[in-house]
Amino acid sequence: MDKTKHLVSVIVPCYNEENTIQLLLNSILKQDFPIRDVEVVISDAFSQDKTREKIMEFTQAHPELAVKVVDNPQCTIPAAVNAAAQASDGEYLVRLDAHSMPYPDYISTCVRDLQAGKGTNVGGVWEIRPGTDSGIARAIAAAAANPLAVGDARYRFSNQEGEVDTVPFGSFRRDLFFEIGGFDESLLTNEDYEFNVRIRKQGGKIWFDPNIRCIYFARKNLNELAKQYWRYGFWKFKMLKRYPDTLRWRQALPPVFVLVNALGILLSPFFGWIILPYLSVLGLYCLILLLAGVREAIRRSEPGLIFFLPAAIMTMHFAWGAGFLMSILTKK
Structure with missing residues (x-):
């Protein structure tokens, strides 16, 4: 040294x-x-x-x-x-x-x-x-x-x-x-x-x-944010393959949510009974994000956050989850 x-x-x-x-x-x-x-x-x-x-x-x-x-x-x-x-x-x-x-x-x-x-x-x-x-x-x-x-x-x-x-x-x-x-x-x-x-x-x-x-x-912007969080999700799975005991609940939710949405979209045309529960879950998710946007807009006195904040959070969730799932499908 x-x-x-x-x-x-x-x-x-x-x-x-x-x-x-x-x-x-x-x-x-x-x-x-x-x-x-x-x-x-x-x-x-x-x-x-x-x-x-x-x-x-x-x-x-x-x-x-x-x-x-x-x-x-x-x-x-x-x-x-x-x-x-x-x-x-x-x-x-x-x-x-x-x-x-x-x-x-x-x-x-x-x-x-x-x-x-x-x-x-x-x-x-x-x-x-x-x-x-x-x-x-x-x-x-x-x-x-x-x-x-x-x-x-x-x-x-x-x-x-x-x-x-x-x-x-x-x-x-x-x-x-x-x-x-x-x-x-x-x-x-x-x-x-x-x-x-x-x-x-x-x-x-x-x-x-x-x-x-x-x-x-x-x-x-949202494009840069999506790339960043897709990368986070992709490499998080690679790390978890080595240390599966380090998985935290916050890391499991986005890929599960993306998977549920993908299955809802794909299966709804074939199984009509799926449509109502799927749209209910999606609607509840959007409502929670919208309420968070309203709360933040009031707290910061910035009306644009009512819609911009949900868009940012949704981008983070979907990009992270999609990157994680894509990582599962890759061999390396």
């Missing part, structure tokens, strides 16, 4: 993030943690926009923050994290995304919790913000923090500290990262959840601290 030069290495997978990379770097610069003890390692998958130019602009303007860029030729998130970790020299690794903005006490709280032994991997709350200033983008951000869309994933909405199955991003000791084996590069998504499974199976704890907060910019 190389001699440690920094106490903390912030590791960042990155691809085409010219609009947000400087926001991230500035938020790291403004941390209440001693900046001399922090380095940032960005693993870039050969961005085609001006991401690297934006990084260079920042480093020239702020030489007090150590920033290094490493290549990610495999162009996947787990490979990016592994490459950044390999190039790092910190005692602790704090993983962030290029389209995120940690609160000023993010690093200090992560390190404090790790040093206090609260968890092997420590993380906190995703404070979801719209990816752009549009009604549907605001609905997507609201959906990403709504229990109807994300179930009991506490990091989306909870204020209760405690042990959980996973946290977003996470922070952990560098030596632990390599002892566990790093991120599994055969999983293009769910690699962080699988990493946490290995930690737990070796007796470690995943700790959620609501005082650890990070702003995360959600997808901009």
Whole structure:
């Protein structure tokens, strides 16, 4: 193991993030943690926009923050994290995304919790913000923090500290990262959840601290959202094939719902008695989502959420479930 030069290495997978990379770097610069003890390692998958130019602009303007860029030729998130970790020299690794903005006490709280032994991997709350200033983008951000869309994933909405199955991003000791084996590069998504499974199976704890907060910019439109959640569902099944005991109820519902809808549509022409119960279930589902939209529209004083929020949640459910079912049908 190389001699440690920094106490903390912030590791960042990155691809085409010219609009947000400087926001991230500035938020790291403004941390209440001693900046001399922090380095940032960005693993870039050969961005085609001006991401690297934006990084260079920042480093020239702020030489007090150590920033290094490493290549990610495999162009996947787990490979990016592994490459950044390999190039790092910190005692602790704090993983962030290029389209995120940690609160000023993010690093200090992560390190404090790790040093206090609260968890092997420590993380906190995703404070979801719209990816752009549009009604549907605001609905997507609201959906990403709504229990109807994300179930009991506490990091989306909870204020209760405690042990959980996973946290977003996470922070952990560098030596632990390599002892566990790093991120599994055969999983293009769910690699962080699988990493946490290995930690737990070796007796470690995943700790959620609501005082650890990070702003995360959600997808901009329903097309991007559908692709994201289809990918989540597809790779979740691949991970569950290895660790079936990690299945949570929130993960089982979307594929069951998609399957019920598919069977309802296919069988209704042949079995007329199916139509009424099928439409009743579908109608109840739509009513629940519509009521959630009304509630959120009133709470946020934004009438468009009455319809946009149900559309976003429905997209998440169907895309995740369809991806999961498609993964079952593939051999790999």
